[in-house]
Amino acid sequence: MRPFEKPCDLGRAGAPLLRSLVGLSAFAFAIGHGSLVVAQPPEPSPANAPAAPKPSTAPDDIAAPTPPPAGAQFPEVPPIIDDDEFERAIPDIAAEDDPELDRPLETIAEFERRLTAVAASGDADAAEDDDAADGAPVVDGVAIPALADGDVVEAIGDAPISDVELAAPLPPLESFDVEPVEYAEAEEEARDRSVTYIVQVNGLDAADAASDVDLADLFSDLSALYDGDGKADNAAMVRARLRADADLMQRILASEGFYDAAIGTRIDRTARERNAPLTVILDITPGQRYTLGSVSIDAEPTVPPALIADNFPLTIGEPIVAQRIQGAEAAIALKLPEEGYPFAKVGQRDILLDGATGEGDYTLPVEIGPRSRFGAIETTGDLAFDAEHVEVLARFERGHLYDSRMVDDLRQALVATGLFATVAVEPQRTGESAGDDTEYVTTLVTQQAGPPRTIAASAGYGTGEGLRLEGSWTHRNLFPPEGALIGRAIVGTQEQGIGATLRRSNAGRRDRTFELVAEATRSNYDAFEAITGRVAARISYDSTPIWQKKFTYAFGVELIATSEDDYEFTRGLRDRDFYTIAGISGQVGIDRTDSLLDPTKGFRITTLLQPEGSFAGGFSPYMRARVDVSGYYPVTDSVVLAGRVRVGSIIGAARELLAPSRRFYAGGGGSVRGFGYQQLGPKDPNNDPIGGRSVNEAAVEARYRFGNFGVVGFVDAGQVYRGSTPDFSNLRFGAGIGGRFYTNFGPMRLDIATPIDRQPGESRVSVYVSIGQAF
Structure with a gap:
């Protein structure tokens, strides 16, 4: 039994009550254990006779207590508090000290009549002195009046008795106002409403000043809070971003040597304006830098x-x-x-x-592993060509000290063939000694041949040249290794043609190409109209996007049969003639630029010599020669000055003996912009160009690049002369502006130019669209 937490004096009258409580507890304990056992003195009964059951007084639905078995002996249970101890704890109160203790209690009816009588007489003191008085109850000296049915009105709080509203009956339910309460301020929005915030970073200045990296900029670039632009769906999202940014700042500082940095975070909600943004704060203590x-x-x-x-x-x-x-x-x-x-x-x-x-x-x-030298080359997988041709592409030989740059270069050369879906190059240990404490390694090439056929197309436009569309079909490995068959077709407003080319790439040497060409074209320009057939063979050693070479060359032979018209001054009309031309060509180039497609510094020199002869009216040998020089100078990282000069001459034959297509012309997108294609130089009485035996051209460009775009301002100059020696007289100038869009395969070009000192019949504006820089 749990003891009383505080002393409790029940008085002498409480002794029977306490005994009753003890008995009730025993009863509850017995009920909880499923039975109730009542100990009574045994009644006399015959020997061996069963005890007679007592009649049950419990209701029918309540099980009667089970009587104890006959002869059961119950242990004596000592009282919790014996009588002597209980009597000593109760103080003695004599009746003579308080006569009210011996008076019997009045009934409820007598009590109510007495209170009613006191209330009617207004004598509150009489309520305490008159035992038989009837009246209203008195509370704090105030009598409570009775209602009509005899009940009394109870005082509520400090309300005066005279407040009739307290005594008024409640209104009926049907008249109760159930309209919702309207508050003076609008109801607060849901907790998940969108919020705005500002970010404040404290304590980063010291670490930022000590670091070579702008830590504030780095944090803002990677921050989830800054990435959210100061808006979030709810406050929980702001807290999540704040935790992520605290981890981010910890990593940033650790990456700069601040391993003991402490990052504190908090959200300031002190702004009193409604809908004011939260202030999200990161407090940074960088600590020492290791x-x-x-x-x-x-x-x-x-x-x-x-x-x-x-x-x-x-x-x-x-x-x-x-x-x-x-x-x-x-x-x-x-x-x-x-x-x-x-x-x-x-x-x-x-x-x-x-x-x-x-x-x-x-x-x-x-x-470090073993020091190694290149050994054999092996290949595996779905082969496009064998290991022997891989050796042609490699720029290393057996016995050379291993160099991973050479392996990467071989991998790029293999990819450049366009014959592989995937290709890998990796060294394999052999354990074979190469002397000098080195060993040979095998270069293993794993091939996965790809589709060998491709279709390509290109387009361009130039004033005087018109629209030109060119398409090609190529089988790059029809004659392995790298024996390609190329078919092409040209459809343009002023040129049409078809052709076929057999090309062997990397022929016996890397980047050396052998070509056989057969083509037929029709050209219709102001200078001439021609139907031409051409057969040529050429061997070239050229630069590629992978390997830009400082020295290049090309040589070949060609046979041309062409029917062309030309203006005959003696007869005063244009007449068609047939020309058969045979010749050889040779070209050498020196390249000291930094890029093959978009140079920004360095120079290039290319010289072309073409000894050939015409069989029109007898054999007439002559020499075509041309020299091109270009240079590039970076003024700033984004501005480049570029310039070029071209000089050409034909020696050994009069102009009239030359086929019109073999003469020099100037004007157009790749020559002097601002003028139509082939429009500069001598002209016939119809103002059509007739070409010449010498040419000179020059151009200056200022190229400004920003990102993938660029702007170019340029001035071009040039002229064509009747004689074989260019005299740089009567130069014509064109000026303009161009736009560039830079791609991974080179810039796309749009130039708009106008002639300076324009002559009658010349266009005011010329437009040129193509791929690549003008030079």
Whole structure:
């Protein structure tokens, strides 16, 4: 039994009550255990006679208590509090001390009549002195009046008795006002309403000043809070972004050597204006910045001995910056394979930080592997060509010290053939000694041949040239290795043609090409109208996007049969003639620019010589010669000045003996912009160009590039002369502006130009659209 928490004095009259409570507890305990056992004195009964059951007084639906078995002996239960102790705890109150203790209690009816009588007489004191008085009850000296049915009115709080509203009856339910309460202020919006916020970063200035990286800009670029533009669907989203940004800031600071940085976050809601943005705050304590206390590379000796040390840029005392650490490790991982160690592996770094000194001891394990030399080339997979042709593409030979740059170059050359869906090049250990403590490695080429056929198309437009569309179909490996068949067709407003080419790429040498060409074209220009057939063979060694060469060459032979019209001054009309031309050609080039398709610095020189002869009216040999020089100078990172000069001459034959298509012309998008195609130089009485035996051209461009776009301003000049020597007289000038859109295969060009000192019959504006720079 739980004891009373506080003393409780029940008085003498409470003794029977306490005993009753004890008995009630015993009763409840018995009920809880499923039976109620009542101990009574046994009644006399005959021997061995069963006790007679007592009649049950319980209702029918309540089970009667089970009587104890005959002869059951119950243990004596001691009382919780014996009578003597209970009597001692109750104080003695004598009747003579308080006569009211011996008076019997009045009935309820007598009590109500007495209170009513007191209320009617107004004598509150009489209620306490007159035992038989009838009247109203008195509360705090105020009599409570009786109602009509004899009940009394109870006082409510401090309300005066005279308040008739308290005594008024309640209104009926049907007249109760159930309209909702309208508040003075609008109801608060849902908790998930959208919110706005501003971001405040405190304490980053010291770390930002010590770092080479703008940490504030780096954080804003990667921050989830800044990425949200100050808006969120709810406050929970703001808190989630704040937690993510705290982790981000911790990583940023650690990457700059602040490993003890502490980031505190909070959201300031003190703004009192309604719908005012929250202030999201990051409080940053960068702590000390750790520096390198020691740098140790755990590796075996290399050849040369200082190979790793000379190419590992970390120094003692510099801050531990993640970008510097990773860059130094990458430098080793790249340099060792370039110097004969194809199997070198950089292990997991270890940096032991000392919080007392602010220094870190850096250790890097490196497995250098065997020093190696190139051995055999093997190939596997779905082959486009065999290992023998792979050796033609390789720029290394057996016995050369292994260089991963040569392996990458071979991989790029294989991709450039266009014959593979996938291709991989990797070294394989052989264990075969190559002397000088080196071993041979096998270069394994894994091929997956791709579709060999392609369809291509190009388009261009130029004033005087009109619209030109060219399409081609190519089977790049019809005659392995790399024996291609190319069919092409030209459809234009002033030129149409078809042709076929057999081309062997990488013919016996990388980037050397052999071609056989057969074509038929029809040209209809102001200078001439021609139907021409041509057969030619050519061998060239040219630059490619993968390997831009400093020296290039090309030579070949060609046979041309053409029917062309020309103006005969002696007869004063245009007449058609047939020409058969045979010749050889040779070209050499020097390239010192930084890009094949879009140079920004350096120069180029190309010389073309074409000894040939015409069989029209007898054999007439002559020499066509042309020299092109271009240069590029970067004024700033985005502005380049470019210029070019072209000089050409035909020696050994009069102009009238030359086929019109073999003479020099000037004007157009690739020549002097601002003028129509072939419009400069001598003209006939119909003002149509007739070409000449010499030409000179010049151009200057200012190229400004911003992103993938560019603007070009240019001035071109040029002229064609009757004689074989250009005299640079009577130069014509054109000026204009152009736009460039730079792609991964070269710039797309749109130029608009106008002639300076325009002559009658010349266009005011000329437009040129093509791919690539003008020069």
